[in-house]
Amino acid sequence: MKPxxxxxxxxxxxxxxxxxxxxxxxxMRDLAKAMGIKAASLYNHIQSKQExxxxxIIELAEEFTNGMNQIVASDISTIQKLENIIALHIDVTxxxxxxxxxxxxxxxxxxxxxxxxxxxMRQEYEENFRKIVKKGVxxxxxxxxxxxxxxxxxxxxxxxxxxxxxxxxxxxxxILKRDMISVLLKGVA
Amino acid sequence: MKPxxxxxxxxxxxxxxxxxxxxxxxxMRDLAKAMGIKAASLYNHIQSKQExxxxxIIELAEEFTNGMNQIVASDISTIQKLENIIALHIDVTxxxxxxxxxxxxxxxxxxxxxxxxxxxMRQEYEENFRKIVKKGVxxxxxxxxxxxxxxxxxxxxxxxxxxxxxxxxxxxxxILKRDMISVLLKGVA
DNA sequence: AAACAAAACTAACGATTGTTAGTTTTATAC
DNA sequence: GTATAAAACTAACAATCGTTAGTTTTGTTT
Numbered sequence: 001m002k003p004x005x006x007x008x009x010x011x012x013x014x015x016x017x018x019x020x021x022x023x024x025x026x027x028m029r030d031l032a033k034a035m036g037i038k039a040a041s042l043y044n045h046i047q048s049k050q051e052x053x054x055x056x057i058i059e060l061a062e063e064f065t066n067g068m069n070q071i072v073a074s075d076i077s078t079i080q081k082l083e084n085i086i087a088l089h090i091d092v093t094x095x096x097x098x099x100x101x102x103x104x105x106x107x108x109x110x111x112x113x114x115x116x117x118x119x120x121m122r123q124e125y126e127e128n129f130r131k132i133v134k135k136g137v138x139x140x141x142x143x144x145x146x147x148x149x150x151x152x153x154x155x156x157x158x159x160x161x162x163x164x165x166x167x168x169x170x171x172x173x174x175i176l177k178r179d180m181i182s183v184l185l186k187g188v189a
Numbered sequence: 190m191k192p193x194x195x196x197x198x199x200x201x202x203x204x205x206x207x208x209x210x211x212x213x214x215x216x217m218r219d220l221a222k223a224m225g226i227k228a229a230s231l232y233n234h235i236q237s238k239q240e241x242x243x244x245x246i247i248e249l250a251e252e253f254t255n256g257m258n259q260i261v262a263s264d265i266s267t268i269q270k271l272e273n274i275i276a277l278h279i280d281v282t283x284x285x286x287x288x289x290x291x292x293x294x295x296x297x298x299x300x301x302x303x304x305x306x307x308x309x310m311r312q313e314y315e316e317n318f319r320k321i322v323k324k325g326v327x328x329x330x331x332x333x334x335x336x337x338x339x340x341x342x343x344x345x346x347x348x349x350x351x352x353x354x355x356x357x358x359x360x361x362x363x364i365l366k367r368d369m370i371s372v373l374l375k376g377v378a
Numbered sequence: 379a380a381a382c383a384a385a386a387c388t389a390a391c392g393a394t395t396g397t398t399a400g401t402t403t404t405a406t407a408c
Numbered sequence: 409g410t411a412t413a414a415a416a417c418t419a420a421c422a423a424t425c426g427t428t429a430g431t432t433t434t435g436t437t438t
Contacts, residue, residue: 020297024214029396038417179335179338216426229389393424399418
């Protein structure tokens with residue numbers, strides 16, 4: 001066990017609670033009880049409830065952004081890019097499935113700057129995804145008669161992984177990757 | 190315009206607000222402001238905030254349950270059953286996209302009896318879906334080497350339709366149905 | 379215009395919210 | 409063992425929450 005900072009422990013506990021009930025329904029007293037301390041004690045380690053949320057979400061969003069930028073910049077086929085995107089989602093999900101619940105469902109509770117920052121990242125991520133698919137169709141690497149629906153469908157599945165994966169009894173990452181690639185791309189390639 | 194009851198107007202306004210911020214983050218004063226009245230006035234028409242949520246969710250859940258039961262009972266091929274399930278989701282989404290946000294994200298805020306009732310319906314729905322796919326694979330009607338992932342992937346896409354559909358500029362229902370069927374089933378059949 | 383019902387209002391309640399201030403306990407370093 | 413820092417505590421705050429009680433306005437029927 002690595003000795004995690006107290007702040008990180010709080011953020012991890014919050015991620016679990018946020019996943020179960022959503023950011024707004026979790027009180028600082030709920031979080032404190034989960035940590036075995038009193039609510040006021042939390043503030044020795046964090047600045048605010050909002051800071052917890054933004055830490056969870058922005059960190060994950062930047063992981064996706066960095067991963068996508070790397071894929072976009074790489075000189076590989078469209079199929080390989082899509083496979084890498086799938087792998088990226090699986091990797092992030094395995095590492096922090098709880099936090100992804102906040103990213104997916106509570107991003108709108110971010111405040112001013114972080115909200116704008118997040119929405120920009122998400123929009124650019126989707127735009128990159130769409131461009132990759134479109135280029136693949138144009139070059140004849142993949143077949144897809146409706147790009148919008150194909151992008152939406154794939155992204156929906158990848159974004160919902162965090163809900164589904166923990167319910168499977170320790171399916172191996174590599175096998176999951178292989179099977180997800182098959183299901184999501186076999187009808188397209 | 191059909192003259193909707195005041196109660197239904199409140200539920201519709203609530204559906205929109207719940208979609209934007211989630212059940213817990215929407216106050217009765219928010220809802221009242223959206224209706225152009227004071228919070229206390231809402232209680233001339235509804236019993237509680239909880240009643241609004243359960244009305245939205247249970248009604249939709251029963252639509253899905255009834256639709257699924259009809260499909261299960263019908264004597265058609267597996268492919269046709271899957272096509273009908275896709276059509277069911279599209280129909281419900283077109284009719285009440287806002288309410289589906291609550292069903293997907295705020296069901297855990299239902300109270301005792303309704304929570305149990307909802308969870309039972311959802312579990313049975315998924316079980317029916319799984320059985321249909323499994324039977325189709327056994328009979329050789331569809332190919333799918335990983336049933337769990339195929340079920341999860343399809344259901345994720347259909348459940349997220351409510352987020353995606355309103356952003357498309359009036360795509361026609363029949364075209365959407367045809368294209369969704371292609372994207373979701375072409376790699377399987 | 380009188381009667382009635384529907385739907386709004388004002389005012390307030392007890393509970394809960396995130397958070398702050400100040401203090402005490404616990405663990406570490408010399 | 410004494411000093412220091414980390415992390416817990418108690419107590420309370422102002423704001424906001426869902427909801428109730430009682431009253432007034434609005435609209436319809438006779």
